[in-house]
Amino acid sequence: SSFQSFLINPICKLLNKKELRQHIKEKKKTFEETTLKVWSESLFQHIEKLPEFIAADTVFLYHSMKGEVYTHTFINKWYKEKNIILPVVKEDNLELRFFEGEDSLYLSDYGILEPVGKKLDDFRQIQLSLIPGIAFDKKKNRLGRGKGYYDRTLPLLNSYNVGICFDFQLVEKIPTDPFDQKMDCLCTENGLIH
Ligand code: ADP
Numbered sequence: 001s002s003f004q005s006f007l008i009n010p011i012c013k014l015l016n017k018k019e020l021r022q023h024i025k026e027k028k029k030t031f032e033e034t035t036l037k038v039w040s041e042s043l044f045q046h047i048e049k050l051p052e053f054i055a056a057d058t059v060f061l062y063h064s065m066k067g068e069v070y071t072h073t074f075i076n077k078w079y080k081e082k083n084i085i086l087p088v089v090k091e092d093n094l095e096l097r098f099f100e101g102e103d104s105l106y107l108s109d110y111g112i113l114e115p116v117g118k119k120l121d122d123f124r125q126i127q128l129s130l131i132p133g134i135a136f137d138k139k140k141n142r143l144g145r146g147k148g149y150y151d152r153t154l155p156l157l158n159s160y161n162v163g164i165c166f167d168f169q170l171v172e173k174i175p176t177d178p179f180d181q182k183m184d185c186l187c188t189e190n191g192l193i194h
Pocket residue numbers: 017142143144145146147148149150151152177179180
C-alpha cells in the first residue's frame with residue numbers, strides 16, 4: 001500500500017532535507033535497476049488512465065537517468081500523439097524543449113542526454129507535468145535534488161502537476177521552505193494518490 005515506506009522507516013520524520021536525500025539514496029541501492037524498470041512500467045499504466053493525461057496535448061516530463069523512474073519507453077510511445085516537453089538545465093533555470101525522437105537528444109559534455117528539439121516558448125501550453133522527486137510526503141510536498149529547479153519552474157506553468165516516484169520514496173513528512181512547490185497528485189507503481 002502507499003506510504004508503507006514510512007511505516008517501515010519512522011525515522012524519516014526526524015530528518016532534515018539533506019539527511020532525507022541521503023536516506024532515500026541508501027534505500028535505493030537495495031533495489032536492482034530491472035526492478036525499478038518494472039515498477040516504472042506499472043507507474044505509467046496508472047498515468048495513462050489519468051483523465052488529465054488523456055485530455056492533455058502537451059505533457060512536461062524528463063529524460064530519466066539511472067535510479068530514476070524510467071521514462072524512455074513512455075516518451076517514445078507517446079511523442080507522436082502528444083507534445084512531450086523535456087527540460088535542459090541552463091544555469092539556474094530549466095529550458096524546455098520538445099522531444100522529437102531519439103535523434104533530438106544530444107550527449108552533452110556532462111554525459112547527459114539533452115533535448116535539442118524546438119524550444120517551448122509558452123510554458124502555459126503545458127497541461128500536465130510529471131515531476132520527479134527524491135521523496136514526496138502525505139501533503140504532496142516534494143523533495144528534489146537540492147537545486148530548486150522545479151521550485152522555480154512550476155510557478156511559470158499552468159499545469160496539473162503529478163509527482164512521480166517509487167513507493168519507497170513516499171515519506172510521512174518532508175521539511176518545507178516557503179518556496180517549495182506542492183504537487184496536485186502523486187503516482188507510484190501502486191497507483192495514484194489524490
Ligand atoms: P529541491 O526543491 O531541489 O529539493 P530546495 O527546496 O532545497 O531544493 O531548494 C534549493 C534552493 O533553491 C534553495 O536554497 C533556494 O535558495 C532556491 N530556490 C528555490 N525556490 C526558489 C525561487 N522561487 N527563487 C529563487 N530561489 C529559489
